[in-house]
Amino acid sequence: MTTLRERLSGMSGGRVLxxxxxxxxxxxxxxxxxxxxxxxxxxxxxxxxxxxxxxxxEGDSVRFVVMDAADLEYPDESFDAVTMAAGMHHLDDVPAVLSQMMRVLKPGGTFVLREMYRDDQNEKQKTDVLQHDWYAKIDRMLGLPHHPTLTRQKIIDYVKALGLSRYESQKHLCEDCPRSKGETIDKEISEMNEHIAKVKGHPQYDQLMAERDRIVVRLRAVGISCQAALDIVGVK
Ligand SMILES: C[S@@+](CC[C@H](N)C(=O)[O-])C[C@H]1O[C@@H](n2cnc3c(N)ncnc32)[C@H](O)[C@@H]1O
Known part of the structure; x- marks a missing residue:
């Protein structure tokens, strides 16, 4: 399995968005x-x-700007590379954002996407899918853009529609993180408790609490590891 690092090494990023x-x-x-x-x-x-x-x-040539990705305030063809990780399922309008990313990318520029997907997951990863959907539901109740993760095919379909001159996709597994080593169960539960407290009093609170209880049982019985993701590298 080629890592993203191996695929990008030797390539020049230039000006990256x-x-x-x-x-x-x-x-x-x-x-x-x-x-x-x-x-x-x-x-x-x-x-x-x-x-x-x-x-x-600090001290690096890296800047941060508040901006809606569906309405990028940059000229056409002004970046050598455009990238997004774990962002697609947060977007209310995926095609609008991808088309803006393509607009600001120079011809021959590099497109990089990392996005986790919900299907074809093992039992531990399925815990993450369930927990993630629960978090996303609460975030939407709080007015934040956050949706269930997409299927692998849906991600590929979005990328195919961009008309990149070529692209390659590769499975990415988060294997070395403390979560995938089973070291985070207590922390996961206390973070879920903090999150659900934000919607206390909401009409759906009891239902979310019942879902929380089922996820906690699963966390202890099955464990959790990060959903598999797709790494896609393409050229405009
Ligand atoms: C899980 S985070 C991304 C993680 C990040 N890429 C990283 O490297 O850790 C998803 C982000 O998408 C942002 N987001 C959602 N809709 C957006 C939009 N229309 N334009 C720009 N950012 C957006 C959210 O504010 C949130 O910070």
């Missing part, structure tokens, strides 16, 4: 993956991750 950047964690991986990078702009509709992001890249 990272969409739905949140705390900039994917930028960290891109910086270690591309052979070199001139500048990165991370955009997100919310600035909630920007303090963390700015601390992470």
């Amino acid at each position: 990272d969409v739905a950047t949140e705390g900039g964690r994917f930028i960290d991986q891109l910086k270690g993956a591309f052979g070199d990078i001139d500048e990165v702009v991370g955009i997100d509709i919310s600035d909630k991750g920007f303090d963390e992001a700015r601390k992470r890249f």
